[in-house]
Amino acid sequence: MHRIPQGRGGGNPGKRQPVLLQHGVLMDGLTWLLNPPQQSLAFVLADNGFDVWITHGRGTRWSHRHESLDTSDPAYWAWSWDELASFDLPATVGFVVQQTGQKLHYVGVTFGTLTALSAFSEGKLVDKIKSAALLTPVAYLTYMTTPIGVAAASAFSGEGRMLGALGVAEFDPKGAVGTNFLESVCAMPGVNCYDLMASFTATYKLFRRGVITKYDHGSSMANMAAYGQSSPPEYHMPNIPHHLPLLLSYGGGDMLSDVKDVQLLLNDLSNHDADKLVVQLVKEYAHLDFVMGVNAKQVVYDGLIAFFNNHS
Structure with missing residues (x-):
């Protein structure tokens, strides 16, 4: 601080x-x-x-x-x-x-x-x-209208899974992986990346599910071990x-x-x-x-x- x-x-x-x-x-x-x-x-x-x-x-x-x-x-x-x-x-x-x-x-x-x-x-x-x-x-x-936010939300199919598939853990917008990802998102139809910071956020989970939940561990078994139930609370x-x-x-x-x-x-x-x-x-x-x-x-x-x- x-x-x-x-x-x-x-x-x-x-x-x-x-x-x-x-x-x-x-x-x-x-x-x-x-x-x-x-x-x-x-x-x-x-x-x-x-x-x-x-x-x-x-x-x-x-x-x-x-x-x-x-x-x-x-x-x-x-x-x-x-x-x-x-x-x-x-x-x-x-x-x-x-x-x-x-x-x-x-x-x-x-x-x-x-x-x-x-x-x-x-x-x-x-x-x-x-x-x-x-x-x-x-x-x-639920009603997010910024095209780049929607596009980024759709690109991430799960908690960090896209980054994991790329073999990286950190999303750095200025790094090579981050730059390539943003370029691909910005190339999508209807996406305007002029005002990047106002549009793009990592809260894609909320967009996908429409509710605020604890971390989804990716399987019923893993969630059960963490929370005692098959889906995150x-x-x-x-x-x-x-x-x-x-x-x-x-x-x-x-x-x-x-x-x-x-x-x-x-x-x-x-x-x-x-x-x-x-x-x-x-x-x-x-x-x-x-x-x-x-x-x-x-x-x-x-x-x-x-x-x-x-x-x-």
Whole structure:
């Protein structure tokens, strides 16, 4: 992690409310620092009195110092997003709470919303988090319309099986295998790769099945050994504690986190305490505008900060 303990206003870092920022897939914590300080959420939060913690998840360039495995070892990559929800996010949140002695606020974008929602649905983190702001929340991809996302989802017929067939464990978009794969996907009819990061994600499992489940081990026998049942268990979004303050902000022009898919999530949250759920639809926003939009501070971040202050 990186930490911004205080902003340009100075003050005592020990008195500041911690907030944890979790990036999305194919990104790292620099997601929150791409724009000038007055437009980047990490700096905006620091300047508004928050103690900002920025995560860098498994597989990013910040995570290569494993105590026994090298990135060329397939065992280094033998995990899925399920481990992020079950182990990494709870460990990260727990570390910040231990270091600061305070509960924290959470901000996730895309993939960072999926891991949080999954953890929340199993009662994890709830005792350590004051509130959570979920930007472009991803829980369902049933109505995903981006052609490259659909094409990539179709290309992966199982959990990492395409990469395994190629004899590689790591999907590096800049590497030879990744480049060849993306070129083949981009050549498909109707696929426009101009805006790659806004379209392509590794959450293809959600597209294929339409539900959020734990890792599918590929056979009834393997699933039975892992879970005691032949298919992987689902994460049930209605099980998210009704008293947990949630802010959901999503875009009307988002081809990945489609408005109709977000509505499916909102249906799951229909029994949430009314005073603990804030929903914002930004009609003109697309997927990455929530972290790169030059007006995101005025459109999204000011309300997000007010939400945090209301639940501090």
